[in-house]
Amino acid sequence: MAGFEDFEGIEAASDFSPGAQVPLSGSGGQTAATQALASAAYRDGPVTDLVAANDVATVKPPRLSLFEPNLGEAFSRAVQVRLLGGARKALIQSFGIEPQTVVEHCLAATRIRKDRDTRLTVIMVIFGVLFLPGTLLWLLGFQLRRAIAGAQDKRMGAFGMAAMVALGGLAVLFMLKLPFDGLLALYLRGMLIVPIVGWLWAKQVCERSAKLLRGQWEQLLGGSGVGAKIPEAVPQDPGDKGAERIRLGLAKLSAEQASNLVYYAGPKGILGMGTRWGSWQLAEELVAKDPEADINPFRSWDVVRSIHDQLRRLERGPLHTGGFPTPSIRHWVVSPIGEGAKEVTRPEGQEVEGYRIKDFEIQRICNEQQFGSGNRHYLGVQFVLWDGQLVITLLITVTVLHHTLRIEVTGHALGPVHPLFTTKPKAKTKEVSKSVKFWETKEVTLPLVHAREVVRLSARAPFTWFPPVLDFLGGKLNLPEPFGLRHAWADKPWRHRFMADDALRAATPVLRVVHSAAMRVLEENGCDTEQFGNRSLVLSGLVQGAEPRKADAYDA
Structure with missing residues (x-):
């Protein structure tokens, strides 16, 4: 499998699942964000x-733009290495x-x-290696064109066009006025023509592959829930180490996703849950x-357990x-890290x-770790709403310091994935004039896959068996750290009216349930609840006007 040759082995002790399994796509109804x-x-x-969707992610520039990956290639490679690599860092949960x-x-x-590149490699061997001088000349021409115009389909301008026309003219003159005769002359002429034949064949291969990839893209965003076909992840025999590495990596990923430890990174909020937008405290x-x-x-745990039951x-x-x-009601352990931390432990x-x-x-x-470090x-x-596009988390903590009981409720909201991931594929069209009624236009x-893309894919194909070499030549995507798939490309929910309403509405009922459960514990243990009741009424009035704010950005 491309992308796993440079992975370090995963220790057997990291096996969190029993035996070989067929990886299945996640379900549970929250599929929109996953499929996006x-x-x-x-x-x-x-x-x-x-990078535009998340300015924290960066792209390592290519040494040769001809080997530069596109969005899907870079994303797939980066995610595989980051989430399945044997020596990878710890991950942030993706709620x-x-x-x-x-x-x-x-x-x-x-x-x-990989299947496409296998065919392209065969084409490159037959039509490229056997006629290597001509192939190198064609690749040099395309590389010069990309260097002059830029890699992203820009026009070359007058100077670049003139240079390319001059090179083409020299090539034609070379073919017509060869100083050699016989077999050598035929080979020299063929080395410029045969790569074009290979290019036509490669174009058909690339076109079929592009249709298949776009079909998967369309089905995912269309809500069909198409499953991923990865038979190489199922070990075929006890010695199938590649499939076993993939299986262990997926099992490790699932186990880490189920962790109950999260990280608080200052103004960034709790990683994976979003920033804290509201805070309400009952302290008497x-x-x-x-x-x-x-x-x-009684202890803090007694109050927490009563709140949990309610x-x-x-x-x-x-x-x-x-x-x-x-x-989903769970007990979390929150560990503090620095705002600029690049990894978690x-x-x-x-x-x-x-x-x-x-x-x-x-x-x-x-019960014990309520003050100081730790x-x-x-x-x-x-609450996971909007098919996974909105994650609302309300966290409750109970502390007892001296004679003061403090119950704090904080609201966190993680918005939808960036709109980049929800755009469906569009057919490539061009508006041209009609042949007869030239004053009218039509869309064709x-x-x-255009010509330059065929050349790029053909040039990259032989190197797909050596991913580190391809990363060195073409550059790669560097994911933000600490990395989690969900929060890395999450947008703010406050731009969506209904999502913002859902986040604000959830706070009041939860706050009242928390206060009701706490009052019950206080009354059962002989506490005077009058002051707590008065404070609860004040908070009930304040929460009526709940509005999002930057609760983690203290103005001090």
Whole structure:
């Protein structure tokens, strides 16, 4: 499989799944964002579009523009190396999508291109290597054209056109006035003509491949849920190391996606969940209801557990009007990192199983680690809406310092994927004048692959078996770090009226459930709830006017 020759082996200890499996596409109904990201693997167009979608991602410039990858090639290669490489760094969870499905489509797109490149390599051997001098001259001409005009289909201008015409004229003069006769003369003439025949054959191969790639792209965004075909990921025999590496990498990716550890990066918010747009706090003194009696001892975990039980009934209501879908309610451990951190570190030890913090450690952090350095505990309520395009997360944390109980609810929102990923393929057309009624115009459909693209693909084809060499010559896409598929290309939800409304509306019911559950624990343990009740009423009034703001950007 192209792209895996330079991967380091994955240790056997990283096997998180039983036996060989056929990778299946993720489901669960939240497919729009997943399929939008997966469609990038099949796209054509310049790779700079990805940089425009996320200015943190960068493109390593090519040494020879003739070997420059397009958007789909660069995206597939970068995602495979980053998510399946044996020596890869830790990943950020992708909420609202199935990252395994995206990787599988990257593998499937690479397989389609690999089959195409195999045919192109045969053509290059027959029509290129046997007539190498002429092939090199043609490649030199196309490289000069790209150097003069730029790699992205720009016009050359008057000087560039004149230079190319002059070179063409010299080539014709060379063929007509050869100083040799016999077999050598036939070969010299053939070395300029035969590559053109190979180019015509290669054009047909590239056209078929482009139609197949665009068909997958169209089906993904059309909602058909087409699955990725990657038979090379299923081991055919016990010694099939390549397939086993892919299988282990996908299993490791799924295990890391299920981690309950997230990272808070200052103004960037919690990575993968989005920035914090709202915060509401209930903080009052713990006073015994009976002056002659003491408060029954309780811990933060008791309050959190009561809130957790109440939140499980959140989708129920007194009226049959739809309302909340069933939310995901989970206990999270939040670890602080620097705003400019380039990687995150997954913890190890007896408190960790796979990539998950064990329950007893979560309970200890909740009760004891509330002040000073270290990780913090949050109870999260997460809604995945709009087919995965909107992820609303409300985090609840409970702290007890001296006689003060503080319950804080913070809102996080991760918006839809960038519009780049939701654009469907369009036929390449051109408006021309009619032959008879020349004052009228008509639209004609152009081939999907133009001449310069055929040359680029043919030149790259023999090097696809050596991806590091291709990266060196043509450049590559550098993904932003710390990397997560979902948040790397997420847009802000506040530009979409209904998405913004959904995020704002979710805060009030959750806040009231949290306060109700906390009051119950306080009353059961003999606390005076009058002050808490008054404060709760004040917060109920404040949350009526909930509006997004930069809660993580302190104006100090």
